[in-house]
Amino acid sequence: MTTTELAIFIALSLAATVAGAQVHRCEDATGKLMFSDRPCDAGQSGGQILRQRTQAEIQQERQQAYEAESRKQDRRFAEQERELAEQERRMLMQQTQPPVDDWQTRKNRENAATSAGSIANNGSRWDAKAEAERAAQRREESRRRQAAQKEFMLTCTGGICTDEYGASYSGSGATLFRSDGRTCSVTGSVAYCQ
Structure with a gap:
């Protein structure tokens, strides 16, 4: 290092030391406030408000900041755990x-089942196959109910009788024959089938 570089380094070091040094608050006789790095003049009142810290104080402050940051990170880690x-x-x-x-x-499952069997379930277009399947299911359900039931309400007009399920009856008097071949006896407007 040359003497010129050494002189520049020393000058900068001193300038940095002075810049971070003491701060004085001074008030003159007219009440004007001034802040300076020099002590107040003889005609001014006031004093030092910020003194230059020692290396030990600076090091202690840095250590405290490091410890505080470590505690903060430990808390975050514990919270994450x-x-x-x-x-x-x-x-x-x-x-x-x-x-x-x-x-x-349960309602969500029922709605899903209803939607799955809907005749308009393929992109809101009419599904003829699904419609035919549902009609066949309704007919089969009607047949099962008729087979389980022994008693039917009849409506007769012009010698032909029909029940509430649409089955037709032929014959006359107290005995009628249903379209599926079953023999039924009639009492009033009720047919009893075997």
């Missing part, structure tokens, strides 16, 4: 608990 443990606990509880079968869940 607690959140992770809570998430794991919730997942374990969900796996061990039986599924909830409340009203809303």
Whole structure:
């Protein structure tokens, strides 16, 4: 290092030391406030408000800041661990608990089943195949109900009788024959079939 570089380094070091040094608050006789790095003049009142800190004080302040940051990071890490443990606990509880079968869940299942069987379920276009399947299901349900039932209400006009399910009856008097071949006896407007 040359003498010129050494002189510049010393001058800059001194300037930095002076810049970070003491601060004085001074008030003159007219009440004007001034802040300076020099002590107040003889005609001014006031004093030093910020003194230059020692290296030990600066080092202690840095150490305190480091320790505070370390504590802050430790708290964050502990909080993250607690959140992770809570998430794991919730997942374990969900796996061990039986599924909830409340009203809303049942309704959602019923709605899904209804939508799946809808005749307009393929992109809101009419589904003729689904319509035919549903009509066949309705006819089969009607046949099952008729087969289980022994008693039918009749409506007769012009010698032909029909029941509430659309089955027709032929014959006269107290004995009628249903379209599926069953023999029925009639009492008033009720047919009893074997």
